[in-house]
Amino acid sequence: MSMGIYVVCHDEDTGVTYYSDGSIGYRQEDESKIIVGSDSDFIYYKDGAHTSIEITPDELRAHYEYYASRGYFDENEVVEQKSPSVTLNSTTFFNHNTPARINENPVNAPLENLGEDKNNNSAILPGYGNYIFEYMNAVAHRELKSASIMATLQTLSAISPKIKGYGKVPLGLVTFTVCESGAGKEMPQKIYDDIVIETGMAAAGKFTSTKTIYMDIYHGKHRAAFLSDEVHELLASMSSKRSEHMNGSEGALMSITESDKAKLTSTHRNEIIKLINEEIKGYKSQLAKLEQGVDEDGQMIRDDKKKSIKSAIDKKIELAKDEVKKIRETSYFDNVRLGFFGSTTPIEMAPHINKRILQNGFLARCVFAYTDYVEKSKIPEENEIAFMAIKRYAKWISERAGEITATSEAEEFLEDKRKEYDLDEYRLNKEYGALYRRMSAKINKVASLLAVGNHDLKITLAQAKAAFKIVNDSFEQLKNLCEEGESTSEIVDFEDELELRIYKEINKYNGDWCSLGNLNDSAFKPRSIRAKLRLFKISTTSFLSSLQGKGYLESVSGARGGKSFKLTQKGRERGDELLKIAGE
Numbered sequence: 001m002s003m004g005i006y007v008v009c010h011d012e013d014t015g016v017t018y019y020s021d022g023s024i025g026y027r028q029e030d031e032s033k034i035i036v037g038s039d040s041d042f043i044y045y046k047d048g049a050h051t052s053i054e055i056t057p058d059e060l061r062a063h064y065e066y067y068a069s070r071g072y073f074d075e076n077e078v079v080e081q082k083s084p085s086v087t088l089n090s091t092t093f094f095n096h097n098t099p100a101r102i103n104e105n106p107v108n109a110p111l112e113n114l115g116e117d118k119n120n121n122s123a124i125l126p127g128y129g130n131y132i133f134e135y136m137n138a139v140a141h142r143e144l145k146s147a148s149i150m151a152t153l154q155t156l157s158a159i160s161p162k163i164k165g166y167g168k169v170p171l172g173l174v175t176f177t178v179c180e181s182g183a184g185k186e187m188p189q190k191i192y193d194d195i196v197i198e199t200g201m202a203a204a205g206k207f208t209s210t211k212t213i214y215m216d217i218y219h220g221k222h223r224a225a226f227l228s229d230e231v232h233e234l235l236a237s238m239s240s241k242r243s244e245h246m247n248g249s250e251g252a253l254m255s256i257t258e259s260d261k262a263k264l265t266s267t268h269r270n271e272i273i274k275l276i277n278e279e280i281k282g283y284k285s286q287l288a289k290l291e292q293g294v295d296e297d298g299q300m301i302r303d304d305k306k307k308s309i310k311s312a313i314d315k316k317i318e319l320a321k322d323e324v325k326k327i328r329e330t331s332y333f334d335n336v337r338l339g340f341f342g343s344t345t346p347i348e349m350a351p352h353i354n355k356r357i358l359q360n361g362f363l364a365r366c367v368f369a370y371t372d373y374v375e376k377s378k379i380p381e382e383n384e385i386a387f388m389a390i391k392r393y394a395k396w397i398s399e400r401a402g403e404i405t406a407t408s409e410a411e412e413f414l415e416d417k418r419k420e421y422d423l424d425e426y427r428l429n430k431e432y433g434a435l436y437r438r439m440s441a442k443i444n445k446v447a448s449l450l451a452v453g454n455h456d457l458k459i460t461l462a463q464a465k466a467a468f469k470i471v472n473d474s475f476e477q478l479k480n481l482c483e484e485g486e487s488t489s490e491i492v493d494f495e496d497e498l499e500l501r502i503y504k505e506i507n508k509y510n511g512d513w514c515s516l517g518n519l520n521d522s523a524f525k526p527r528s529i530r531a532k533l534r535l536f537k538i539s540t541t542s543f544l545s546s547l548q549g550k551g552y553l554e555s556v557s558g559a560r561g562g563k564s565f566k567l568t569q570k571g572r573e574r575g576d577e578l579l580k581i582a583g584e
Contacts, residue, residue: 118451118460124149126462128397128453129156131390132195136188138381144184146369147343149470150175151188153367154204154225154339156449158196159394161223161337162401164260165448166414166459169441172257173449174366176231176342178349183374185343189227196225198391199398204341210249214272214333217262218323222336226253231342232349234362253340254365262333269331276320276327283317346372351492353481355431364434367442368474370481397452404448406459413464417443431482435475442471494532496578498523498543503575506553506567513556513564516544547571 118127124145125133129152136148157173165171179185193203204225207213216224228234234250256262264272286296290310295301301309327333358364406414418440421427426436447467451459459467501523506514524530524540533540544565547553552571555563567575 118454119462121462121465123462124466125152125450126460126466127450128393129153129450131386132156132191135383135387135390136191138383139191140184140187140378141380142182142184142377143375144179144188144371146371147177147179147183147185148188150177150341150367150369151192153446153449153470154341155192155195155394156452157337157339158192158201158223158225159199159398160400160449160452161335161398163397163448163452163457164403166404166406166444166451168403169444169448170258170260171445171448171452172259172336172338173445174254174257174340174342174362176363176366176368178344178346178368178370180372180374181345183371189341194387195391195394199395201225201398204339207249207253210252210268211271213249213252213256214262214264214268215275217256217333217336217338218272218276222333223338224336225339225341227341227343229343230348232344232352234342250362253338254362256336256338257340258365260334260336262336262338264327264331264333266331269327273324273327276324280317280320280324283313283320286313340366342366346370350481350484353478355482358432358434358478358482361434363478364438365442366474367446367470368478370477393453400452400457402457404451404457404459406447406451406464407461409461410447410459410464413461413468414440414444414447414459417468432475432479435478439471439475442474443467446470491536494536495538495543496581498529498533498538499547500575500578500582501529502544502547503567503571503578506565507572507575509566511566513566515558515564516562519544519565 117123117130120126120130123130132155133145133148133152136151137143137145140148154173154175157171160171163171177185189204197203200221201223202216202220202225204227205216206228207216207226213224213226216226252262287310289295289298290301290306290313293301293303293306295309353363405411421436421439426439427433429436443464444467447459447464450463450467451457454460502519505519505523508514520540524533532538544553544555544563548555548565550570551568552574553565554568555565557563
């Protein structure tokens with residue numbers, strides 16, 4: 001083992017110093033030496049000496065905690081960095097020219113270098129976030145930078161639950177990534193999961209109902225993240241002319257990410273209280289078994305373990321009862337941090353992006369990234385030391401509390417943007433006003449997220465400018481897609497209208513066959529329908545065949561070759577869905 005080991009990070013709360021080989025160090029009581037590493041045979045000291053002893057990492061940590069509690073750890077120790085710096089995608093991870101003084105910050109000098117990039121005008125995400133972003137790209141088989149940007153912002157949101165945004169802007173986040181299937185969005189999501197799990201948060205999961213959203217918030221101690229790979233379906237339900245506002249689980253997601261509270265309806269409040277009380281009963285059942293000396297599975301428990309298990313269960317019961325009390329009194333969860341990853345493909349998304357859907361606020365509130373380009377594959381460049389440092393820093397951020405402010409230059413820049421988007425030409429814009437009116441708040445949100453890793457919690461000018469670019473790119477991509485998608489959207493709207501007319505007509509026959517002639521005389525007869533059939537070059541025969549191919553219709557041929565149709569069970573369900581979307 002080399003003795004030129006440099007510090008990765010130092011945790012003041014525990015006193016553990018993590019080194020570049022993945023080991024931890026502390027001052028030994030009797031020899032006054034700093035342990036810089038261990039393997040199965042030896043403990044190694046900073047001066048090159050070693051002791052022949054078998055020790056595991058857990059034993060090493062326990063050994064440290066014993067001595068640290070007695071004041072043997074020297075906080076003024078200087079560890080020289082003599083090894084080459086770690087490089088991550090051309091980003092110097094550690095500055096190896098200067099010694100690292102482990103008492104300077106809650107994390108040591110090398111990790112403080114993460115914050116030095118907060119003034120880097122050339123970085124896509126100046127500050128700590130750029131290291132997450134670069135790492136996501138480095139370990140990917142196929143880079144997808146747009147997805148890495150969105151996942152990094154989601155990471156910064158998830159790991160900073162106790163930090164309030166600039167101007168008190170909520171730091172919950174909705175991101176929407178549009179990319180080709182297999183383009184590489186999975187790796188950024190995986191790295192996100194790996195980092196947030198390190199901070200005690202569960203990985204992102206799918207939501208199925210408003211109730212599951214609230215229960216995940218409860219179980220996550222008011223932190224949760226959700227993902228959907230089929231956001232186009234959500235957009236489709238919003239595309240109805242009568243669906244100007246979101247409701248249900250989608251509306252709950254948007255409302256919570258834009259606040260630090262999750263307000264419960266009386267129905268949901270009662271359901272959540274019932275579910276929590278059921279969990280409390282389960283905990284009490286565990287206690288009863290514990291008294292008999294067995295665990296949940298009926299396995300015998302040693303007496304020396306009973307006390308710690310009972311203490312843990314008692315704490316769960318206490319926390320659950322406190323939550324029930326708060327919900328009864330306030331009807332909401334407070335201090336919530338919620339994230340939502342949305343993604344879909346360009347071809348699935350295109351029909352549903354239009355100027356009308358902007359009015360309901362979903363796309364106006366989210367940070368959006370679009371690409372139809374797929375990078376070539378590459379060999380992943382993994383760096384466990386760098387990733388360990390990233391996760392340790394995330395853990396430190398997750399325990400910080402405070403409010404984001406800004407340097408004078410950044411404050412001036414953000415104020416200029418607020419005034420700019422408050423001008424009549426933007427604020428009152430008929431087509432894109434819903435986007436413009438939220439630009440300033442979104443810029444403040446993204447800038448705040450970039451600053452959660454700054455030791456002074458101050459947004460720098462570089463971070464403010466980077467936030468503006470991200471939000472402005474999001475706006476321009478949405479605007480361009482709206483312009484391009486209007487004609488496609490009109491076709492989709494007409495096809496839905498035509499499909500509904502067909503279902504309504506066939507349904508009149510109560511399960512019997514409806515002839516093509518009857519459909520021509522009713523569903524296809526109005527002049528406006530025939531005009532659009534010609535405009536969009538849609539054949540009624542091919543359209544009916546497509547519905548049959550989807551399993552919505554079945555047909556028979558008459559003696560003279562004419563066809564008749566009736567609805568399948570799947571077709572009746574599709575008809576009910578279209579009626580609901582149309583608001584009928």
